Amino acid sequence: MPYRPAVFTLILLALALLAGLLLDAPFGHALSGLLDQTHDPLARQLLLELRLPRVLSAASSGALLACAGAAIQFQFRNALAEPGLIGVSGGAALAAALALEAGFTGGMVVMTAFAGGVSALWLTWRLAGPHSPASQLILAGVAINALTGSLLTLLIATLPDGSLRTVTFWLMGSFASVDWRQATLLLLALPPIWALLWRRWRYLNLLQLGDAATFHAGYPLVRERRVVVALAALAASLVVANCGMIGFVGLMAPHLARLLIGADARRVMLLSPLLGALLAVVADTVSRLAIAPSELPVGVITSLAGAPFFLWLLRRALSGASHAHD
Amino acid sequence: MLTIEHAWLDTRLQDICLELHPGEVLVLIGPNGAGKSSLLSLLSGLLSPDRGRSMLNGKPLHQLSAARLARHRAVLEQRMIAAPEFTGSEVIAMGSYGHGQADATATAVALTGVGELLGRHLGTLSGGEAQRVLLARALAQLLGSTEDERYLLLDEPTAALDIGTADGLMAQVGRIAREHRIGVLAVVHDINLALRHANRVALLDRGRLVACGPTAEVMQVQRLETVYGVRLAELIHDEQDLRAFIPLPPQEN
Numbered sequence A: 001m002p003y004r005p006a007v008f009t010l011i012l013l014a015l016a017l018l019a020g021l022l023l024d025a026p027f028g029h030a031l032s033g034l035l036d037q038t039h040d041p042l043a044r045q046l047l048l049e050l051r052l053p054r055v056l057s058a059a060s061s062g063a064l065l066a067c068a069g070a071a072i073q074f075q076f077r078n079a080l081a082e083p084g085l086i087g088v089s090g091g092a093a094l095a096a097a098l099a100l101e102a103g104f105t106g107g108m109v110v111m112t113a114f115a116g117g118v119s120a121l122w123l124t125w126r127l128a129g130p131h132s133p134a135s136q137l138i139l140a141g142v143a144i145n146a147l148t149g150s151l152l153t154l155l156i157a158t159l160p161d162g163s164l165r166t167v168t169f170w171l172m173g174s175f176a177s178v179d180w181r182q183a184t185l186l187l188l189a190l191p192p193i194w195a196l197l198w199r200r201w202r203y204l205n206l207l208q209l210g211d212a213a214t215f216h217a218g219y220p221l222v223r224e225r226r227v228v229v230a231l232a233a234l235a236a237s238l239v240v241a242n243c244g245m246i247g248f249v250g251l252m253a254p255h256l257a258r259l260l261i262g263a264d265a266r267r268v269m270l271l272s273p274l275l276g277a278l279l280a281v282v283a284d285t286v287s288r289l290a291i292a293p294s295e296l297p298v299g300v301i302t303s304l305a306g307a308p309f310f311l312w313l314l315r316r317a318l319s320g321a322s323h324a325h326d
Numbered sequence B: 001m002l003t004i005e006h007a008w009l010d011t012r013l014q015d016i017c018l019e020l021h022p023g024e025v026l027v028l029i030g031p032n033g034a035g036k037s038s039l040l041s042l043l044s045g046l047l048s049p050d051r052g053r054s055m056l057n058g059k060p061l062h063q064l065s066a067a068r069l070a071r072h073r074a075v076l077e078q079r080m081i082a083a084p085e086f087t088g089s090e091v092i093a094m095g096s097y098g099h100g101q102a103d104a105t106a107t108a109v110a111l112t113g114v115g116e117l118l119g120r121h122l123g124t125l126s127g128g129e130a131q132r133v134l135l136a137r138a139l140a141q142l143l144g145s146t147e148d149e150r151y152l153l154l155d156e157p158t159a160a161l162d163i164g165t166a167d168g169l170m171a172q173v174g175r176i177a178r179e180h181r182i183g184v185l186a187v188v189h190d191i192n193l194a195l196r197h198a199n200r201v202a203l204l205d206r207g208r209l210v211a212c213g214p215t216a217e218v219m220q221v222q223r224l225e226t227v228y229g230v231r232l233a234e235l236i237h238d239e240q241d242l243r244a245f246i247p248l249p250p251q252e253n
Helices: A004-022 A027-035 A041-075 A089-099 A106-130 A132-157 A163-170 A179-197 A203-207 A211-216 A221-243 A250-259 A267-291 A298-325 B036-043 B066-073 B088-096 B100-112 B128-142 B163-179 B191-197 B219-226
Strands: B002-011 B012-018 B025-029 B051-056 B071-075 B150-155 B180-185 B202-203 B207-213 B233-239 B240-250
Touching: A004 A041, A004 A267, A041 A179, A041 A203, A041 A221, A041 A250, A041 A267, A089 A106, A089 A163, A089 A221, A106 A132, A106 A179, A106 A221, A106 B240, A132 A163, A132 B202, A163 B012, A179 A221, A179 A267, A203 A211, A203 A221, A203 A267, A203 B088, A211 A221, A211 B066, A211 B071, A250 A267, A250 A298, A267 A298, B002 B036, B012 B036, B012 B207, B025 B036, B025 B163, B025 B191, B036 B071, B036 B150, B036 B180, B066 B071, B066 B150, B071 B128, B071 B207, B088 B100, B088 B233, B100 B128, B100 B163, B128 B150, B128 B163, B150 B163, B163 B180, B163 B191, B191 B240, B207 B219, B219 B233
Parallel strands: B025 B180, B025 B202, B071 B150, B150 B180
Antiparallel strands: B002 B012, B002 B051, B202 B207, B233 B240
């Protein structure tokens, strides 16, 4: 019954989407607003123009981040990796902010973010060294994140209309201001990225036996690595360019998937995006309701849940490494 | 035929010529750092020689795609990163990714006797058990291939095994080579395993091929003493028609 957790997650995701859509809205008004166009146009507008793109963006962003996180974890054989921790998101955020400042819009912002994300990942990877232990890649990521974070803050601080609010948006993420155009972009980008990564499950599995084993089993290493890293960086950059940096979803979702259905990439790459979507929608709803009528940045919620999770993984990885040296 | 012609690889290998034929067991021996694993990587196509050529039936390996190579040869790597979270059956199934033939996987499981390890995670297996699972994966890759010529390259397959298991594994590899006409190249440290199970032996020393030929011809006491830098005694068991070498303590002058 390997697909039972996927069905279960889908049901939960549907419920979370409904809750995200309707909770806190004056319930009866919102529902009847959907059904009856003439009744309370304000509630209807709230639902269709704000809430719906918002929850759909949250779901597709969570799924994209989980795709990126799972792919990066398989590719680097590193259980601690995720786009936010190894510099991809930081590089993408800095580049996206620069692009917006330069007057770019839409697809150009995403492409610039993508370039920034890939560059930051490359830098992290070079800093850590290609065959470094898991913790070293994370250390290099810390350095790159510190650099991109401070450059981003510096950039915004020097802008005439720069505010702390903008900095918070980039560093902690938010789905509050996404519009239908952005939601559509994220929704349309998800299926091809997900499918292209999922169909590489054989390569991703073999990689866990080592680079040489993967080549010997018939998979061209350099080409496949480029494709996987590019797709993961694109997924993360899409989210960052539209919704800012949302940490730890890409870390948690693949690990939860592994706990539920084992290590096989064929299943992990299928389930992780569903779990990522669920996590992001729940986090977004909590961030919206926790201190209503004000809102928390969604990254606050994902980090509150994700950071302890990361510490637990780190502890496990470090104790594993010390056993290996015994 | 898998061949290496006058191959050089930076400082690791110098002017190596070697052939591997279907159905034979060629054992590669030599001291630590002699270049055995590098030579295996040349034969597998993972590395290309700086000078000289490595070829499959006259075609340079670097001109063949990774997928095409995988239909002709499988490799048991020396320092395979064991994926502790994967089960035995998941790892062995990785051998059939290229062809999708489940019966090849089943045959590989039967030949290596790993049936009882299928449900267990790799991280919970002993070194020897994990080695057999990984060997089954490599075999599954070859047995599902429809190519006539297939080669199995084993880098220290017996490193983690006790003497009984090591001997059993090499005997099994020999049977597989004969019955399935698979050419086997095995890098082995134990010269007595080479003596017992090789059809031919290649002796490597500091990047050079010192000797290559039928086992009895290559494995002479004096030659081995020179290459390994130890004194050896040769024991002969007449009834079983067996030979073995044991190292002697250095002579005191």
